[in-house]
Amino acid sequence: MTNNLEITLSTSKKTKPQPDQLGFGKYFTDHMFIMDYATEQGWHSPRIVPYQPITLDPAAKVFHYGQTVFEGLKAYRTSDNRILLFRPGKNFERLNHSNNRLSIPPIDENFLLDALKKLVEVDQDWIPSAEGTSLYIRPFIISTEAALGVAPSHNYQFMIILSPVGSYYAEGIHPVKINVENHFVRAVPGGTGAAKTAGNYAAGLKAQEVASDRGYSQVLWLDGVERKYIEEVGSMNVFFKINGEVVTPVLNGSILDGITRNSVITLLKHWGVPVVERKLAIDELYNSYVNGTLEEAFGTGTAAVISPIGELFWDTHQMKINQGQTGELSKRVYDTLTGIQNGTVADPFGWVVEVKS
Incomplete structure (x- = not known):
């Protein structure tokens, strides 16, 4: 599947916020990762595309029965300009644990890590370097089948979005x-x-x-x-x-x-x-x-x-x-x-x- 990863780069880059204005989860990078699931095809069509709104049918099951899971992790820029992820394999392992509980089809964890690395590489200019800052990573899955019957969805979308975030403690950690x-x-x-x-x-x-x-x-x-x-x-x-x-x-x-x-x-x-x-x-x-x-x-x-x-x-x-x-x-x-x-x-x-x- 990794060989089929399509990349469409944005032709209109966003203005990046100042490091002291980041907050948490307020700004989003230029690109996102999307992959689809259908019962007859499995997970398919992995792609990196410009960050954009998504369109869903009002009957999509995620709105009615809450069949959705997510993860949260970060990428860090080191003083020598390397980019590090912290235990990303554990996040994708836990994602599949959540998938199992919510009756969502599992995803290849090795592929997810490769796709995430590529997405972070594409948007690496968004990783802040000020002390305490990082790039927050939000993978998530939503059920997209347009049907109101109470049953697991036959269709899903998996996405990863990225957000530069400031220090959680602006003046040091406080109880x-x-x-x-x-x-x-x-x-x-x-x-x-x-x-x-x-x-x-x-x-x-x-x-x-x-x-x-x-x-x-x-x-x-x-x-x-x-x-x-x-x-x-x-x-x-x-x-x-x-x-x-x-x-x-x-x-x-x-x-x-x-x-x-x-x-x-x-x-x-x-x-x-x-x-x-x-x-x-x-x-x-x-x-x-x-x-x-x-x-x-x-x-x-x-x-x-x-x-x-x-x-x-x-x-x-x-x-x-x-x-x-x-x-x-x-x-x-x-x-x-x-x-x-x-x-x-x-x-x-x-x-x-x-x-x-």
């Missing part, structure tokens, strides 16, 4: 205040929480809105059955350092298998830091706060890499963690991961993939 959600539920085992699909994020918007109105940056989700076990924070995985040991909720079918999460666990083990994946109840966490053994907390994800948690509000309890300051381990993890991503820190794990240009 955020988190509201523990007792009413709304993000996902349950057996549902789609372990897939990266649009409905999971739509389900979290109301709780986020409520938390914001109360002055909190994000939501800490509890499990949807007993409402007592910690799952995720916002759209990120979450870690707690308790009495010298780092604890993160075990993957249980409702928690996303985050690539940054996996990287943090690997890094901590490499350093000899005790780390365990297990069920963690909110009342256990509160007790560790009361007895002084809750040392640090942070979320992990592609956009922020590390987001330190400075305060948790649960029920009537306010927990100020590490005096509201970024913890030593959180900072070390952040500096190491971003250093590997940007090529300034050695990569002993073989995580970065260089884009040839």
Whole structure:
């Protein structure tokens, strides 16, 4: 299929934004990747084309039944002008995991990586070089069959769009205040929480809105059955350092298998830091706060890499963690991961993939 990749270059290039105006997901590059699927043909017609609107029938199943999945990763420009991707193979592996849960046909992961490299190469001038900036990469699949019957679609489109993004933390990483959600539920085992699909994020918007109105940056989700076990924070995985040991909720079918999460666990083990994946109840966490053994907390994800948690509000309890300051381990993890991503820190794990240009 790679030999059939067609490339149509844009004849009208966009004006690139200034590095200090990038924000997140506001600007898009000159080109995009598209590939189609039909039951009788399989995945076909891979192409790189000028960035453009798409036209869909109003009856397309994506609008009615939410059969869609997506991924998120980044490309980085190093100080010596190389272009690096961070663990892209894991993203495409997870994409196929999501495909399976949403009854979407799998895609050749090796081909996707080759196609992504080519797209990034075509739009490499869009990769910013200022500290903390990167090129955000959004692969996604939508169901396009025009039919209202509740059944898997017979037609899909896979696309990749690119967006230059600024530093998630304009003035360095700062701990955020988190509201523990007792009413709304993000996902349950057996549902789609372990897939990266649009409905999971739509389900979290109301709780986020409520938390914001109360002055909190994000939501800490509890499990949807007993409402007592910690799952995720916002759209990120979450870690707690308790009495010298780092604890993160075990993957249980409702928690996303985050690539940054996996990287943090690997890094901590490499350093000899005790780390365990297990069920963690909110009342256990509160007790560790009361007895002084809750040392640090942070979320992990592609956009922020590390987001330190400075305060948790649960029920009537306010927990100020590490005096509201970024913890030593959180900072070390952040500096190491971003250093590997940007090529300034050695990569002993073989995580970065260089884009040839």
